[in-house]
Amino acid sequence: MAWNLPACGKIVRLSELMEGSSEVTGHVRILARLQSYDCIKQQAVVCNVERNCNHQLLIDTRLVEPFHARAGSVFQFLGEIDYGENAQIILRARVVRCVDGVDVAMYNKALDAQRRFFAKRNMQT
Amino acid sequence: MCAKFTLFCLNINISDEMGPEKSGISDTEFLPIPKQFWHLDPVNRSYAKMYIADILQLERYPTGEGAFAYKNHPIYRVDIIGWLVRVEERTSMFQYGVDDGTGVINCCCWKSKKVDEQFGIGDGAAFSDIVLGKVANHEMRQSLCFELGDVIHVRGRLKHYRNRLEVSASYYRKLEDPCCRTEIYRMEALPNLYENVYDRPFVLPSHMVKELKVEKEAKRTGLTREAHLIDQLFNYLQSHLADRHTGIRNFHLNELETIDAVMTIASSPCLEYRNERGIGSAPSKQIRSIIKQAVQRLEKDGCVYRSGMSQDMYEVVHSSTSSLDQTILEILRYDCQLIKYEGGCHYMHVMDRLHGDRDFQNVSADTVRLALSRLEECSEVISATSKHFIPVR
Numbered sequence A: 001m002a003w004n005l006p007a008c009g010k011i012v013r014l015s016e017l018m019e020g021s022s023e024v025t026g027h028v029r030i031l032a033r034l035q036s037y038d039c040i041k042q043q044a045v046v047c048n049v050e051r052n053c054n055h056q057l058l059i060d061t062r063l064v065e066p067f068h069a070r071a072g073s074v075f076q077f078l079g080e081i082d083y084g085e086n087a088q089i090i091l092r093a094r095v096v097r098c099v100d101g102v103d104v105a106m107y108n109k110a111l112d113a114q115r116r117f118f119a120k121r122n123m124q125t
Numbered sequence B: 001m002c003a004k005f006t007l008f009c010l011n012i013n014i015s016d017e018m019g020p021e022k023s024g025i026s027d028t029e030f031l032p033i034p035k036q037f038w039h040l041d042p043v044n045r046s047y048a049k050m051y052i053a054d055i056l057q058l059e060r061y062p063t064g065e066g067a068f069a070y071k072n073h074p075i076y077r078v079d080i081i082g083w084l085v086r087v088e089e090r091t092s093m094f095q096y097g098v099d100d101g102t103g104v105i106n107c108c109c110w111k112s113k114k115v116d117e118q119f120g121i122g123d124g125a126a127f128s129d130i131v132l133g134k135v136a137n138h139e140m141r142q143s144l145c146f147e148l149g150d151v152i153h154v155r156g157r158l159k160h161y162r163n164r165l166e167v168s169a170s171y172y173r174k175l176e177d178p179c180c181r182t183e184i185y186r187m188e189a190l191p192n193l194y195e196n197v198y199d200r201p202f203v204l205p206s207h208m209v210k211e212l213k214v215e216k217e218a219k220r221t222g223l224t225r226e227a228h229l230i231d232q233l234f235n236y237l238q239s240h241l242a243d244r245h246t247g248i249r250n251f252h253l254n255e256l257e258t259i260d261a262v263m264t265i266a267s268s269p270c271l272e273y274r275n276e277r278g279i280g281s282a283p284s285k286q287i288r289s290i291i292k293q294a295v296q297r298l299e300k301d302g303c304v305y306r307s308g309m310s311q312d313m314y315e316v317v318h319s320s321t322s323s324l325d326q327t328i329l330e331i332l333r334y335d336c337q338l339i340k341y342e343g344g345c346h347y348m349h350v351m352d353r354l355h356g357d358r359d360f361q362n363v364s365a366d367t368v369r370l371a372l373s374r375l376e377e378c379s380e381v382i383s384a385t386s387k388h389f390i391p392v393r
Helices: A014-019 A104-124 B002-018 B025-029 B035-040 B052-056 B114-118 B127-144 B181-198 B206-221 B226-242 B253-258 B260-266 B284-301 B323-335 B347-355 B365-377
Strands: A027-038 A043-047 A056-060 A074-083 A089-098 B068-070 B073-075 B077-089 B093-099 B104-110 B151-161 B164-174 B250-252 B304-306 B313-316 B381-383 B388-391
Touching: A014 A027, A014 A056, A027 A056, A056 A074, A089 B077, A104 B181, B052 B077, B052 B104, B052 B164, B077 B104, B077 B164, B077 B181, B093 B151, B104 B151, B151 B181, B226 B260, B226 B284, B250 B253, B253 B260, B253 B284, B260 B284, B284 B304, B284 B313, B284 B365, B323 B347, B323 B365, B323 B388, B347 B365, B347 B388, B365 B381, B365 B388
Parallel strands: A056 A089, B104 B164
Antiparallel strands: A027 A043, A027 A074, A043 A056, A074 A089, B068 B073, B077 B093, B077 B151, B093 B104, B151 B164, B250 B313, B304 B313, B381 B388
16 A cells, blocks of 8 residues: 555653653654664664763664764664663664754754744634 | 626625624635635635645635635645655555645555556667667666655646545655755745745735626626626617618717617616616717717727717718728828838828818727728738838829
């Protein structure tokens, strides 16, 4: 069938995902810096792009192999949130993209603008 | 035109009835607009840059086919930028799932037929040409075949396919954008676009709404519009004055009121003068105004011109033998001998000269132009430019 489109990946920040300030489930899109990659386990660990806070997230890269990982690069991951052992959050990535050189401040600003717009619209209706 | 207006009148009726029941002003602001007015909307037929979530929720426009309604804007085409999250190749097209963070939509990207034709194998082609052609062909295909995670820019028509909306792409390219600049720019631009364009209601200009209300009123009361009466009278007078047997050379505005046929038309019940109308006959104001406007149109058409003798006196132009045409010809013959007017006289100059004559002191520029073109038809004058004329003899 032509219509087995995947769910859309909501754009979230890594800090929001890790701090659990808002309940995040389903498919998400995050921006993160790669810390380490284990090609045997097919798992990667990423951290914040911002320097002021340090969260770590486990990424399952089985669906995006071969993953051309380079520690320290900035990647965007699109995938589904899952919970592994000890209720640890795992992102089962299905699309990955290297975005080295992205202007993080601008990215956050744009994301805020978009969220403000949607919040305002939801208030009106 | 009448049928279209009827459609709109019906809509107004519906909306009038629905108005009080629906709560809030916003609903009435976003009333669907009939299709014949869609061209007044700047959004119409443009590539609307919208969030995919919004595109997926669009519904068919209730008052016209082919478009989808966002608020009351007709949307035909969209312009989206997003991640490629699904690729499916068919023989003639690619089905791409595009995700912009708010929703996922399917885009049909048709493969170009030109690619095959361009590098078709000719009879006398050398082997190297064939190979190079195949390589180029392959590269071309690769450039149009994308991978998951590419950011693509798609423009295309919205279509309903199996109860889902999809985009039939007329343009699709991969964005070479490693730093996400275009994406970020789009994310910032969209809220502005929405606030300033798409979320604003599409309202018709006020004169149009007024006109439609009058039209609706005319339909309800069954009265004739003033413009229609003027049309009728204009047509009647045109044929009446052109008729040689009537022999009218000039007339006063008040004289027309003595003609029965003119009075019948001018005194028919008219919508614009409905409130002022007494019982029985039409008010003199209506008759005068209709006659005057009909004659003004005749003047603009060049059938009559204002006589120099009195304000409301009109001279009828019968043919090229009329005194107006003869006078113009004389002026041209005289002036074109002067060095200044060697290349022909401007028609405004002819008008100035005519105004010097007592009989023609009220002639309008339109009349002069029409007289000149009539003379040209009789081969009495030649137009040097579109505005300059030279006499033949």
